[in-house]
Amino acid sequence: METGTRKKNQLIVFGSAEIARLARFYFENDSSYRVSAFVVDDAYVDADSLDGLPLLGFSQALERFPPQEYEMHVAISYRGFNRLRSEKYYQAKEVGYRLASYICTKSALWPDLDVGDNCFILENQTIQPTVHIGNNVVIWSGNHIGHGSIIGDHTYIASHVVICGHCNIGKRCFFGVNSTIRDFCSIGDDCFISMDASVTANLPPESVAIGHGAEILKPDDRRGRALVKRFFGQV
Template identity: 60%
Template sequence: MSGKPLLIFGSAEIAELAHFYFSHDSGYDIVGFTVDDAYVEADTFCGLPMVPWSEARTRFGPETHACHVALSYMKLNRLRQAKFEQVKAAGYRLPSYICSKSVSWPDLQMGENCFILENQTIQPTVKLGDNVMLWSGNHIGHGTHIGSHTYFASHVVVSGHCRIGERCFFGVNATLRDFLKVGDEAFIAMDASLTKDVEAGSVVLGSPGTVFGPDDPKGRKIRNNYFGLDD
């Protein structure tokens, strides 16, 4: 083992991808995986130990190991946030990953546990909160701030100086005009075109975007069905 030891929290597709990217493009060595005890289904994952969370601090303690939470956007990123906070409260450092095949600048400000894949264009003076996930091929315009626990699918275009809240979801090929404000837990669907500010909890569909506010029954049904919520 030549790199820094890293434990991954997760046991599904995102965890498998985190294992691949950290293994091939970082200074970390993956030593094992962990999930909450009730979700342990096997002793190994990706050929490495799968450790119940109740045993993680004993076998791979925070004094010597970092931990990366690798979970999907289900529950509109609330689960990812909860597990991020659980791991942080246990004393672990949560490293971020940014692919070497992306473009960014030295002034990029990024929180903990971000997961940023290849072919991004991240322009100057961008700020990312904690636990932000950017899938491949996005454009993040200059001066944009993205709140914690937000998820971007691929090929999203965010123009300059946008302010995006926490726990948002942006689908493939979504587009945002410059200087927009997007509230917390907004769902910007695939191919949506956003030209005006939206409130927290809004749903935006289509191009030009049709906006369903947080109290619109249709919007709430769409959001709850897609993310498995019961709001």
């Protein structure tokens, strides 16, 4: 029993950039896993170690940290519109690795939450009942996912995104900070929802929704001076 528990908790992280380092931090401080090594493609091994752990090529990791004894987490961001993370996810699965998900304990979650493998879900989420989150999904900190919504595989959700109830989100989508999706919307595969975008209708695959940036008023603009006077009593 002791040996089985030890093996179950062994993890290697695919990646060597900042998100891989963060994955190690979260797994080791808020899960039962202990990270044993970082892994990259063979051609990208440029050092023997990273943050005190071995840095190995994929083929070498198969020998030293085999799938029969170790799990893997693919820690890659939205690079290549999520396709690189998707590619490495399938590469790891094909050789037999079980892909571990991380779900931060510092969130509001319900027992019926359905989450796939290799997900990375950070703190301060509000995820309502009957939500399904697919495989290889990244959900950064502080989001709201409404009841009955479905998040497709390989999607990346940045911080402070609001996805209202009963939305159906496709695969490989990207949601920028502060974007908002109205309830009952269907978002096709490979959609890019930019920062501050407000989506109120269905989007076909490969759509781009652009948010409008703030209007900047110069210091001598009378509208800006009037607003400052109204709210703060000064000009």
